[in-house]
Amino acid sequence: MPADAISAKFDVRRWDAVAGGAPRYQRYELELAPHTPILSALLRIRDEVDPSLTLRYSCRSAICGSCAMQINSKSRLACETQVGPEMDRHGRIVVEPMRNQPVLRDLVVDQSPFWTQYDRIEPHLKLDPAHPMPEGRPTSMTPEQVERFKETPRCIACAACYSACPAVEADAAFPGPMALAKLYRFVVDPRDHATQDRLVRIQPNGLWLCLRCHLCTEACPKDVRPSERIRDLKEMAIAVQGGTERGSRHAIGFKENIEDRGLLSEAKLVRQTYGAAGMIGQLPQGLRIWRKKPEVLHKPRRIEGADELDRIYEALDRESEGAP
Amino acid sequence: MLKHEVVVVGAGLAGQRAALAAREAGRDVAIVSKLHPLRSHSGAAQGGINAALGAEDSVDTHIYDTVKGSDYLGDQDAIEFFCREAGPTVVEMEHFGTVFSRSPDGSLARRAFGGAGFPRTIYAADRTGLALLQGLWERLGIEQFTLYNEWDLMRLVVRDGRVQGLVVFDRIHGIFEEIAAKSVVLATGPAGRIYGRTTNAHTCTGDGIAVAYDAGAFVKDMEFVQFHPTALLESSILITEGARGEGGILKNATGERFMTRYAPHVLELASRDVVSRAIVTEVAEGRGFSGPYGGYVHLELMHLGREKIESRLQEICDFSRHFAGIDPVREPIPVYPAQHYMMGGIGTNIRGATNLAGVFAAGEAACVSIHGANRLGGNSLLETLVFGQQAGKAAAEYAAGAPATQLRAADLEAVETPLRAWSSRPDGEDPARLRTEMQQTMERYAGIYRNEADLFEGLKRIRALRARFERIRVVDASKVYNLNLTDAVEVGHMLELAEIIFVGAYARTESRGAHARTDFPKRDDAKWMRHTMAEKGPEGPRLSYTPVAFTRWEPKERVY
Ligand SMILES: Cc1cc2nc3c(=O)[nH]c(=O)nc-3n(C[C@H](O)[C@H](O)[C@H](O)COP(=O)(O)OP(=O)(O)OC[C@H]3O[C@@H](n4cnc5c(N)ncnc54)[C@H](O)[C@@H]3O)c2cc1C
Ligand code: SF4
Ligand code: SF4
Ligand code: FES
Numbered sequence: 001m002p003a004d005a006i007s008a009k010f011d012v013r014r015w016d017a018v019a020g021g022a023p024r025y026q027r028y029e030l031e032l033a034p035h036t037p038i039l040s041a042l043l044r045i046r047d048e049v050d051p052s053l054t055l056r057y058s059c060r061s062a063i064c065g066s067c068a069m070q071i072n073s074k075s076r077l078a079c080e081t082q083v084g085p086e087m088d089r090h091g092r093i094v095v096e097p098m099r100n101q102p103v104l105r106d107l108v109v110d111q112s113p114f115w116t117q118y119d120r121i122e123p124h125l126k127l128d129p130a131h132p133m134p135e136g137r138p139t140s141m142t143p144e145q146v147e148r149f150k151e152t153p154r155c156i157a158c159a160a161c162y163s164a165c166p167a168v169e170a171d172a173a174f175p176g177p178m179a180l181a182k183l184y185r186f187v188v189d190p191r192d193h194a195t196q197d198r199l200v201r202i203q204p205n206g207l208w209l210c211l212r213c214h215l216c217t218e219a220c221p222k223d224v225r226p227s228e229r230i231r232d233l234k235e236m237a238i239a240v241q242g243g244t245e246r247g248s249r250h251a252i253g254f255k256e257n258i259e260d261r262g263l264l265s266e267a268k269l270v271r272q273t274y275g276a277a278g279m280i281g282q283l284p285q286g287l288r289i290w291r292k293k294p295e296v297l298h299k300p301r302r303i304e305g306a307d308e309l310d311r312i313y314e315a316l317d318r319e320s321e322g323a324p
Numbered sequence: 325m326l327k328h329e330v331v332v333v334g335a336g337l338a339g340q341r342a343a344l345a346a347r348e349a350g351r352d353v354a355i356v357s358k359l360h361p362l363r364s365h366s367g368a369a370q371g372g373i374n375a376a377l378g379a380e381d382s383v384d385t386h387i388y389d390t391v392k393g394s395d396y397l398g399d400q401d402a403i404e405f406f407c408r409e410a411g412p413t414v415v416e417m418e419h420f421g422t423v424f425s426r427s428p429d430g431s432l433a434r435r436a437f438g439g440a441g442f443p444r445t446i447y448a449a450d451r452t453g454l455a456l457l458q459g460l461w462e463r464l465g466i467e468q469f470t471l472y473n474e475w476d477l478m479r480l481v482v483r484d485g486r487v488q489g490l491v492v493f494d495r496i497h498g499i500f501e502e503i504a505a506k507s508v509v510l511a512t513g514p515a516g517r518i519y520g521r522t523t524n525a526h527t528c529t530g531d532g533i534a535v536a537y538d539a540g541a542f543v544k545d546m547e548f549v550q551f552h553p554t555a556l557l558e559s560s561i562l563i564t565e566g567a568r569g570e571g572g573i574l575k576n577a578t579g580e581r582f583m584t585r586y587a588p589h590v591l592e593l594a595s596r597d598v599v600s601r602a603i604v605t606e607v608a609e610g611r612g613f614s615g616p617y618g619g620y621v622h623l624e625l626m627h628l629g630r631e632k633i634e635s636r637l638q639e640i641c642d643f644s645r646h647f648a649g650i651d652p653v654r655e656p657i658p659v660y661p662a663q664h665y666m667m668g669g670i671g672t673n674i675r676g677a678t679n680l681a682g683v684f685a686a687g688e689a690a691c692v693s694i695h696g697a698n699r700l701g702g703n704s705l706l707e708t709l710v711f712g713q714q715a716g717k718a719a720a721e722y723a724a725g726a727p728a729t730q731l732r733a734a735d736l737e738a739v740e741t742p743l744r745a746w747s748s749r750p751d752g753e754d755p756a757r758l759r760t761e762m763q764q765t766m767e768r769y770a771g772i773y774r775n776e777a778d779l780f781e782g783l784k785r786i787r788a789l790r791a792r793f794e795r796i797r798v799v800d801a802s803k804v805y806n807l808n809l810t811d812a813v814e815v816g817h818m819l820e821l822a823e824i825i826f827v828g829a830y831a832r833t834e835s836r837g838a839h840a841r842t843d844f845p846k847r848d849d850a851k852w853m854r855h856t857m858a859e860k861g862p863e864g865p866r867l868s869y870t871p872v873a874f875t876r877w878e879p880k881e882r883v884y
């Protein structure tokens with residue numbers, strides 16, 4: 001036992017979709033060095049105290065994106081969050097599953113909504129037959145062009161941003177921060193020839209639902225800064241379609257967005273054997289009932305006047321960056 | 325019952341490339357993976373991927389470096405093919421969408437890696453694996469295929485001389501399924517978790533190798549285990565060569581820069597095995613530091629200054645701060661060698677074919693062999709793609725000509741019934757406990773230095789653990805994502821592979837590449853320039869040997 005060990009108290013939310021019942025918080029106490037990652041602590045609990053504690057994990061080095069969860073109410077990677085500071089700040093460590101994705105068991109959630117949104121932005125290069133890739137050699141791309149991707153290639157698809165996003169919570173049709181950051185990555189890729197089409201099509205598909213709260217950027221363990229890339233997308237979308245933001249807003253609106261939800265399943269290229277819908281059919285009643293519980297539904301709807309706020313922010317952003 | 329023409333197990337770089345090749349050949353393809361494809365361990369590779377694309381470099385030099393690096397145990401025909409495919413493979417990945425780092429002239433940036441004659445390693449900042457994994461997954465997304473996400477391979481069904489399909493476990497729903505398949509590609513990746521200290525992810529448990537072995541496949545050269553000299557103490561997260569490349573130095577507890585005694589000229593930049601052995605020797609002879617996580621030495625960067633550390637070694641900085649609570653700007657990093665790569669695996673030919681008809685393998689789970697006794701950095705990412713593609717193509721061709729498959733309900737029951745018994749025992753062995761004891765045994769008896777007495781003792785202990793595994797008990801009764809059950813299955817797989825490592829290492833009375841026997845310190849080409857092939861027998865692994873393929877390169881002593 002390290003000399004500087006502290007007594008760490010974990011309150012872990014336990015629930016099982018098949019067994020059903022009410023979720024409960026289980027207390028575990030361990031003596032740990034303050035720098036111990038929360039993942040290591042949870043794995044020690046599994047090995048020494050309670051092998052039924054269930055979570056996703058793999059790399060333990062913040063690269064596989066498996067271990068995102070709510071730690072003291074913030075979306076974090078368990079492998080990258082240390083015990084000491086959490087104990088100092090909160091006196092205990094409350095560990096809960098990510099939000100905006102149905103819970104399957106303990107800290108494991110059904111990620112199909114997240115993956116579906118990722119598929120939906122068509123995350124692959126679209127080439128123009130008139131401009132094929134150069135034969136036998138790589139495309140030329142300067143370091144400056146690589147810079148334009150910003151931090152988006154760092155995304156590890158952990159869904160911490162998706163869990164933190166109030167727009168996802170309010171409207172499941174919203175692609176979510178990760179998918180939009182991914183869209184940005186394709187829009188700025190010099191090899192991609194569908195830039196215009198991507199920007200036009202994302203507008204009725206939820207671009208404007210973003211509340212600009214920056215919670216995604218705060219949650220992201222890889223500094224991908226999705227909210228900033230969403231701002232860039234909005235600017236580029238306006239530039240492509242012409243007119244003002246107000247114009248694009250009116251033309252598109254939320255109604256179409258909701259109508260568009262029908263596209264979801266159709267656009268899925270990768271058929272997961274049990275997608276979100278199949279999953280609910282598979283699991284017994286428990287999950288369905290639980291999903292309808294009020295605690296999941298008392299989500300902040302998009303607030304009145306948010307549009308106005310957005311426009312002010314948008315103007316400020318443009319001003320500060322000297323954009324037209 | 326589910327049915328596909330080609331089933332690829334594992335969705336890291338090797339599995340995805342195989343699936344793409346089989347799709348391109350027009351077959352109906354499914355992928356089974358215990359992790360979502362983007363969470364595969366390939367994503368953790370930082371350094372880069374080799375291809376002789378520079379004007380001053382050549383394919384022949386890449387071949388020579390690989391042959392020499394392998395300590396002449398690599399098959400030269402396979403290595404020649406491999407290095408020739410390197411350029412086209414990297415270019416293809418670029419065309420698929422991978423975002424590589426670039427030089428000012430717009431070409432792919434390259435860096436120098438250990439054991440290479442020229443800067444030959446193409447990279448994407450410090451996350452090459454992630455960039456490749458994203459690029460390939462996004463390209464694969466254009467194709468139609470079925471993904472069985474978070475499903476575990478449990479057994480291969482081989483009957484009438486060929487594969488009929490597989491039995492899998494759906495983690496989320498806790499149910500067993502059968503999938504009929506005309507051909508199967510195993511691409512289940514590394515097995516590093518057999519060791520307590522490993523740079524590999526928790527999920528790198530060698531499942532595919534063990535399942536293939538159970539089904540009658542030859543497992544090749546498993547005694548060759550590469551250790552990385554500098555892994556963070558406690559978590560064993562990799563601290564890349566970059567730290568030493570930028571001027572980091574190693575010191576023991578007396579404050580001595582001990583590499584001056586082991587490699588007076590190149591010091592910390594000596595090859596991985598030399599540095600690993602030096603650190604182990606220092607600690608064993610009492611000149612290391614000691615603490616609750618065992619002995620270690622210091623890697624010092626402080627003298628480089630904050631600016632250089634934070635700009636050139638950012639990743640290492642983050643790792644030390646986040647995972648060890650150490651700030652390398654102000655304090656030394658505690659390091660010790662850790663298992664890093666398995667040169668061995670399911671024996672295949674250049675096309676990924678195993679000795680079982682319809683069963684193919686690729687990636688770290690396979691052994692072609694291009695790495696021989698020692699892998700060069702940057703060659704394994706390339707291997708996943710080159711041989712992933714070959715295996716996928718070959719599996720597609722095989723499936724096109726294969727007759728209908730026959731699976732029976734009994735095939736599933738044969739897997740499910742004993743596993744259900746694990747859960748109904750009133751008492752028995754705990755998977756976590758067996759795993760810990762296995763890992764300690766590997767560390768102690770099959771580590772960097774080996775000798776006859778240790779290997780004999782280690783084998784005895786592993787066999788005792790295997791006997792205890794017969795009484796394994798699963799206490800978690802849930803149907804949903806039962807990790808207690810999958811842990812138990814994985815421990816069973818690892819124990820099987822541990823036994824193969826010991827038997828192979830015990831028999832190989834020489835030192836070659838990563839296999840260092842203190843009682844046989846010399847390479848013995850007359851007797852041992854051959855591959856170990858292990859086959860499952862009633863009394864444990866049965867060994868046989870096959871010759872190494874030679875083309876143009878005569879064995880020489882390996883000095884750098
Ligand atoms: C820290 C680190 C850094 C590295 N850096 C480099 C580098 O810079 N350059 C280089 O060339 N190499 C590097 N390597 C080595 C290289 O990354 C690996 O050898 C390679 O990525 C392995 O790829 P793979 O496709 O074979 O396996 P993986 O990427 O591990 O994929 C295995 C797949 O199999 C699946 N799977 C496993 N078991 C089962 C089962 N029972 N049922 C179903 N699915 C299963 C997993 O879900 C996963 O999808 C590094 C390795 C490590 C550990
Ligand atoms: S800024 Fe937009 S995308 Fe990000 S969390 Fe807020 S609403 Fe969601
Ligand atoms: S953008 Fe950040 S938080 Fe969101 S999935 Fe990617 S890495 Fe995770
Ligand atoms: S375990 Fe991989 S990101 Fe935490």
